[in-house]
Amino acid sequence: MSSMTFxxxxxxxxxxxxxxxxxxxxxxxxxxxxxxxxxxxxxVLEIASQIQRQYGLKIPDEAIEEMDSPQAxxxxxxxxxxxx
Numbered sequence: 001m002s003s004m005t006f007x008x009x010x011x012x013x014x015x016x017x018x019x020x021x022x023x024x025x026x027x028x029x030x031x032x033x034x035x036x037x038x039x040x041x042x043x044v045l046e047i048a049s050q051i052q053r054q055y056g057l058k059i060p061d062e063a064i065e066e067m068d069s070p071q072a073x074x075x076x077x078x079x080x081x082x083x084x
Contacts, residue, residue: 016046030071
């Protein structure tokens with residue numbers, strides 16, 4: 001895959017926590033912190049794990065800690081995919 005889209009991330013996030021467990025992601029709220037939209041640190045770890053499997057990326061723990069919003073995830077993944 002050459003890049004991760006908003007819809008790709010939304011699907012991964014929904015799979016990570018299940019339907020109705022957290023606020024649905026909308027494009028206008030990409031920069032809102034995960035904690036503010038109902039995702040805890042375990043959910044973020046699951047999101048990173050799914051991305052690693054689906055995209056074949058290795059995401060170090062330090063990078064996961066810095067992924068504090070959906071936009072941060074998109075930025076990180078797409079930057080890594082661009083150089084892969």
